[in-house]
Structure formats: C-alpha cells, structure tokens
Amino acid sequence: MSRNKQHEETDKLTRIAIVNADRCKPKRCRQECKKSCPVVRMGKLCIEVTPNDKIATISEELCIGCGICVKKCPFDAITIINVPSNLEKHTTHRYSKNSFKLHRLPIPRPGEVLGLVGQNGIGKSTALKILAGKQKPNLGRYSDPPDWQEILSHFRGSELQNYFTKILEDDLKALIKPQYVDQIPKAVKGTVAQLLNKKDDRNNQAEICQMLDLTHIRDREIAALSGGELQRFACAMVCIQNGDIFMFDEPSSYLDVKQRLNAARTIRSLIHPDKYDPPDWQEILSHFRGSELQNYFTKILEDDLKALIKPQYVDQIPKAVKGTVAQLLNKKDDRNNQAEICQMLDLTHIRDREIAALSGGELQRFACAMVCIQNGDIFMFDEPSSYLDVKQRLNAARTIRSLIHPDKFIIVVEHDLSVLDYLSDFICCLYGVPGAYGVVTMPFSVREGINIFLDGFVPTENMRFRTESLVFKVAESATEEEIKRMNHYEYPEMSKKMGDFSLKVMPGEFSDSEILVLLGENGTGKTTFIRMLAGNLDADEDSGQLPQLHISYKPQKISPKSQGLVRSLLHDKIRDAYVHPQFITDVMKPMKIEEIMDQEVQNLSGGELQRVALVLCLGKPADVYLIDEPSAYLDSEQRLVAAKVIKRFILHAKRTGFVVEHDFIMATYLADRVIVFEGTPSSFATAHAPQSLLNGMNKFLELLGITFRRDPNNFRPRINKHASVKDMEQKRAGQYFFLED
Numbered sequence: 001m002s003r004n005k006q007h008e009e010t011d012k013l014t015r016i017a018i019v020n021a022d023r024c025k026p027k028r029c030r031q032e033c034k035k036s037c038p039v040v041r042m043g044k045l046c047i048e049v050t051p052n053d054k055i056a057t058i059s060e061e062l063c064i065g066c067g068i069c070v071k072k073c074p075f076d077a078i079t080i081i082n083v084p085s086n087l088e089k090h091t092t093h094r095y096s097k098n099s100f101k102l103h104r105l106p107i108p109r110p111g112e113v114l115g116l117v118g119q120n121g122i123g124k125s126t127a128l129k130i131l132a133g134k135q136k137p138n139l140g141r142y143s144d145p146p147d148w149q150e151i152l153s154h155f156r157g158s159e160l161q162n163y164f165t166k167i168l169e170d171d172l173k174a175l176i177k178p179q180y181v182d183q184i185p186k187a188v189k190g191t192v193a194q195l196l197n198k199k200d201d202r203n204n205q206a207e208i209c210q211m212l213d214l215t216h217i218r219d220r221e222i223a224a225l226s227g228g229e230l231q232r233f234a235c236a237m238v239c240i241q242n243g244d245i246f247m248f249d250e251p252s253s254y255l256d257v258k259q260r261l262n263a264a265r266t267i268r269s270l271i272h273p274d275k276y277d278p279p280d281w282q283e284i285l286s287h288f289r290g291s292e293l294q295n296y297f298t299k300i301l302e303d304d305l306k307a308l309i310k311p312q313y314v315d316q317i318p319k320a321v322k323g324t325v326a327q328l329l330n331k332k333d334d335r336n337n338q339a340e341i342c343q344m345l346d347l348t349h350i351r352d353r354e355i356a357a358l359s360g361g362e363l364q365r366f367a368c369a370m371v372c373i374q375n376g377d378i379f380m381f382d383e384p385s386s387y388l389d390v391k392q393r394l395n396a397a398r399t400i401r402s403l404i405h406p407d408k409f410i411i412v413v414e415h416d417l418s419v420l421d422y423l424s425d426f427i428c429c430l431y432g433v434p435g436a437y438g439v440v441t442m443p444f445s446v447r448e449g450i451n452i453f454l455d456g457f458v459p460t461e462n463m464r465f466r467t468e469s470l471v472f473k474v475a476e477s478a479t480e481e482e483i484k485r486m487n488h489y490e491y492p493e494m495s496k497k498m499g500d501f502s503l504k505v506m507p508g509e510f511s512d513s514e515i516l517v518l519l520g521e522n523g524t525g526k527t528t529f530i531r532m533l534a535g536n537l538d539a540d541e542d543s544g545q546l547p548q549l550h551i552s553y554k555p556q557k558i559s560p561k562s563q564g565l566v567r568s569l570l571h572d573k574i575r576d577a578y579v580h581p582q583f584i585t586d587v588m589k590p591m592k593i594e595e596i597m598d599q600e601v602q603n604l605s606g607g608e609l610q611r612v613a614l615v616l617c618l619g620k621p622a623d624v625y626l627i628d629e630p631s632a633y634l635d636s637e638q639r640l641v642a643a644k645v646i647k648r649f650i651l652h653a654k655r656t657g658f659v660v661e662h663d664f665i666m667a668t669y670l671a672d673r674v675i676v677f678e679g680t681p682s683s684f685a686t687a688h689a690p691q692s693l694l695n696g697m698n699k700f701l702e703l704l705g706i707t708f709r710r711d712p713n714n715f716r717p718r719i720n721k722h723a724s725v726k727d728m729e730q731k732r733a734g735q736y737f738f739l740e741d
Helices: 003-011 032-036 068-072 085-090 124-131 148-154 161-168 192-197 205-211 227-239 257-267 294-301 325-331 338-344 360-372 390-400 417-423 446-455 480-485 526-534 566-573 581-588 606-619 636-652 664-670 693-704 725-733
Strands: 013-019 078-084 091-094 101-103 113-117 172-177 224-226 240-242 245-249 268-270 305-310 373-375 378-382 401-403 409-413 426-433 437-440 488-491 494-498 501-505 508-511 514-519 551-554 624-628 656-660 673-680 684-687 708-710 717-719
Touching: 013 085, 032 068, 068 078, 078 085, 085 091, 091 124, 113 124, 113 417, 113 446, 124 245, 124 378, 124 409, 124 437, 148 161, 161 172, 161 305, 172 227, 172 360, 172 373, 172 409, 192 205, 192 227, 192 325, 192 338, 192 360, 205 227, 205 257, 205 338, 205 360, 205 390, 205 401, 224 227, 224 360, 227 240, 227 245, 227 257, 227 305, 227 338, 227 360, 227 373, 227 378, 227 390, 227 401, 240 338, 240 360, 245 360, 257 268, 257 338, 257 360, 257 390, 257 401, 257 417, 257 693, 268 390, 305 360, 325 338, 325 360, 338 360, 338 390, 360 373, 360 378, 360 390, 390 401, 390 417, 390 693, 417 446, 417 664, 417 717, 426 446, 494 526, 501 526, 508 514, 508 656, 514 526, 514 636, 514 664, 514 693, 526 551, 526 624, 526 656, 526 673, 551 606, 566 606, 581 606, 581 636, 606 624, 606 636, 624 636, 636 656, 636 664, 656 664, 664 717, 673 693
Parallel strands: 101 437, 113 409, 113 426, 172 245, 172 305, 172 378, 240 373, 245 305, 245 378, 245 409, 268 401, 305 378, 378 409, 501 684, 514 656, 514 673, 551 624, 624 656
Antiparallel strands: 013 078, 091 101, 426 437, 488 508, 494 501, 673 684, 708 717
C-alpha cells in the first residue's frame, strides 16, 4: 500500500451509531429520525423503524454522520460519533447492533500491577470480564461470533496471545475484587473470618487482615459491615487466594486516605520480587510472536490461568452468601494466608460477625480478603477503595500488592487517582464516549499514564479525548480584602456520646466563601459532627449553643424515596434554582443533569444519584452547605468536575461549605482549611479547630505516617512510596505535605 493510501486510511472517519434501548420509544414518536435522514430521502435504508418496532436501527455503513437524527429525536435516544477508521480493525467486543463498542484491550504483565483509569461506562468492567475469561470477545461480530481460533488469529502478533491461550487451557486463575462492595452482603452470609477462611489458599489471611485493618472485625457478620469495611474485606478476599491474575475494581471507594494507602500497599504486596521466567510457547504459537500480550494469551488459550475477581458492588455480597466472615474465608483459604490477610485488612475482630451485619467498608475489606486468600493466576479488583477511609485504602493497596508474584497477573480498576498511583506499576487509560464506545491505550508508566488521563491527550496516538486539561494548582480562594468584608461565624465546644463512642469538638470559626474539609479515619465522628451542625443530631447537654443558620445537607448514604422522574424531583425540591440561568451554567451543565432529567429516580445508578443529590444540596438556599463524601460512586473525571462545581459555587454564592472527603486529590483541591479528627475509631475522637491547608494536612498525614509530593506537570498530589528517599527526607524535615514544589 502506498504512503498516501495509508495516510488516507488513517485520516478517514468511520461512524459509530448508538441507539439507547431505554430511551428509544417508536410507539410514542413520529419516527422523526427516519423522516429527517437525508440518506433515507435518497432511497437508502440508513434508518429503519416503524411504530411497531421496539427500537430503531441505524446502518453505520450508510450513515454520513450529519447528526440530524440526533437533534430531531424527541427522546435523545441517538448518539452518532465519528472515530478514526483505523480503530475499526481493533474492535474487541460489541454487545449488539447500535450498542457499546470496545476497541483494544489492556495488556497485563506478570509480576506487575496494571492500573485502569477511565470514566464510568467506558468499558473497564467489560475489559476485566474478557481478561478473566468470563466473557468471550466477539471482535464486533455480535450476530456471527467468532470461535477461539479466529479470536487468536485476530490477536496474532500481539502480547495478548499467550494470555488468551492460557485462559483457554484453564492455565490461569483470575481473582477479581468487585466494584460494588455494597452488594456483597446480598451475595454471601457469614462473618468476615468464615468467608476469609474459605478462600485462604495462601495462608496469609492474618497478614492481609492486619494490612487492611480487618483484624478487629473478623467476627462481625458481613451484613453488619460498613462500606469501608466491605471494601477492605473484598480486597482481602482477593489477596488471600492463589491466582495468576488479580483484578481490583475501584479498591479505594469508601476508604479514607490512610485506608486507601494501606489497600494500595496490600495490593502491591501481591507482587513477588523474583525474576519472571516466561513459559516457552514459542513453538506452539510461533505465529503469535512479537507482542507483549503473547504470554498472557497463550495461558488464557490453554486454560492455564484462574481468574479471581473482587466485585465492584460489595453491598450485594450479603444477598449472595450467608454465614460469618470466618466461615466464608475458611471455605476459600487455598493459600493458608487468611490470618495474615485479615490482619492487613483489619478483619480479625469481625471474623465471627455475620456477612449480613457488615458495614460497607467491612464488606469491601472482606471482598478483598476473599480474593487474596485464594489460589489464582489473575487477580482482578474492581474499585477496592469504595467505602474505605484513607488508612484503609492504603492497607487495601498494600494487601493487593502483597499478591505480586512473577507468574501472577493483577488488574485494578480505581477512580481514586492517588491510590491508583500508589498501587500500580503501569497504567492503561480508557477513553471514548460512555455507553457508546471505549478505546484502551497502550500501557504507560504510572506517572505518565495518569498525567495523560488528566491532560486528555494521548501523545502516542495524537488523540485528544478531552477539550481541557485537569490541573491541580491550589484552587481560587477569596482575597484578604474580600475576607475582611465577609460574615464570620463561630461554633462552640461540643461533645457527643453514642454507645461506646464519644466525640469532642474543639471550638472553631468559619467565614463565607470558605470550604472546610473534614479529615479523619472512618469511625472518628466526621458524619456525627456534620449531623450536629445540620441539627439532625443534638449535642450533649454540656455543649455550647450553635449559631442559627440555614443549612443544606447532603448525607453520606443516598436512599432515593422519590417515585417520579428526576425533572419532577428537581421541580419539587429546588424549583427556583434549577431554572436559574446561572445555576444551570455553574452546576447543572457540568454535572450533566440534562442527560438524566427524564429518567426514573429509582432506576438511577449510584453515580447518577450522587450527581442529583449534589445538585439538590447546592440548589437549596442556605448559609452553610454540609456535603458528606461527594466522590462516592463518581468516576475520576466526575470527581474533579464535582470538586470544581462545589468550589466555584461556594466562592461565588459567598456561602460556607463543610465537606467530608476521603479522595485525597479531591480533598486537597476543595480545602481552604481543614478540620483534623484524631483518636481511636469507634472509641474516642477529637475534632480539632480549623487549621490552614498546609498545617492541617501535615498533622493528618503525620498521624497516617505517609508523605505527599506534587507532580511538576499538573500539580496533583502523589503519595511517596514507603521508605523511599523522598519519603524519608520529608519525614525528617517534618514536611508531610507540599503546597507547591
């Protein structure tokens, strides 16, 4: 082929036509899409639909990409996207005609942690299922799926060759930490210890439970675990099993900063330091040689890999399994490492608790432990940080890293970028249009991969997938002159005793146009303090009187009670704000509420509910906005957008915000000042008076024993590797956190 022809093929665009099956209602419209299509008017069957059809179908071959049907559809059911035609030959999977399409696959490497970063709906979970051997890639041929021989021919010459070969030969075992740890109590019953004992293939349960701070909840039932405990448990479940591929889907959700770092260290502890000696499949699959995925696919093909998956929704676990944590762990304890994993993930004290009694965080840690105690070749963790606090996130990360072995594959999906950075050895970014198509990049180093994701530009492909870069300069704040003119408020010394837990709040003051971020481990009273400020919880009698202010409160747990559409809910609750042009520009549009306006509130996903809850909170007229964990269920990009929306709104509306946040990057961006919660979780804690960002972060990080530096390119906070030169230098100097490099 001539150079010009090659150039033309690269520049040529192909169409992806997506028809949303939930929105397309041919019985309730006049088929405007078909009537307005210029190709149909020329007599070609580009769009086919009648009032009796369930859904319209669009021919991507005939479509000219004019976009008229997109504008004419009364239900916003159609999306037409132009993508480079050279991506067409890299199609990995498509569910059906006019549905989501995944291009390429992440490339796992033995003995290293592969991190995946990308928006929700971009294909991360689909990629995990394919790499775990749980879903057969159809290469885009949904009506005539290829057999494995054709699939292997398609990947010939790529690094995935040996991987798929081994999956086919049952030679690889994949372990997956699921994304939604809050689903764990629905799936399993029993205590943390019972569940970990079942899966403890590696006899490292105690170590993993310690790393993930699960030791004290080992006897607790799964159903009684909090979100953060569920997250750490889910990570531990992966780390205690024998496997070749370890996959972690969002292991930092529900975890605070310390827990996120512990989770990252735990995940990295899975890596074995010995040198990797690949199996010799060259003679058998010589026509696949030349790519990094070669060894991986060979193993997949030969069914030589066992995949273990930590699921994303750990809150579903109690529905699926019954029993105590110990019972369930004992069943899976292939590696005899249950005690170690439980210690790392802090599951030891809840081992006798029933799964149904575990909180979200306990379920998360239990799910991680279930993966970590089994024998497997592929360990997959889907959002292992959900529900976990900072300390638990780090423990989960350490537990996952403890699975590292030269013959094992570990894949983690994570939205907390600082945990992903700490946890991974290399990164694959996923970009595209959520629900329409996703493209997987080639692997990059951790720093480069995350920076590419934040920059929105892939230099190796000359592809820009976001119009603006995400930079973490210390955000805009009110000037000194403005602060002098502002209202200043004070809150008194307060105390609250709830069961075995007691909270002491030191007196403090705050002003308009200011955000105070509450930092502390799970169980140190941050939500209790927020509820006291909101008036939902009375302080003890000896406490001072709170100032009389109008409060708007977004709770940690969002339970949708409304039976109608999102539009009706906004109309009922924030009628004035949601039609105000300024509010639409500053809040509604960036949060992409327009896309879900006509959906039933009961049918919204976790991320969509979170966005609606934030809009409802900010739309209510108030003096003080109390926002508890705004990052939960949001992907990396949505978190940064939400942080910017909250920051801009509080500054311009000249109001005050109190925010509880475990995602360190988001907390750093939002905070003007911080309130540090110090003490023993679930026993006693003190909320200190508000401090400057630098002093407060220094104090908090000193309590956790971790140090941060800033990336020179986009100024995002990065966790220093434990005992690294930079880590030791900063600890000696007492500088745990840098405002600017």
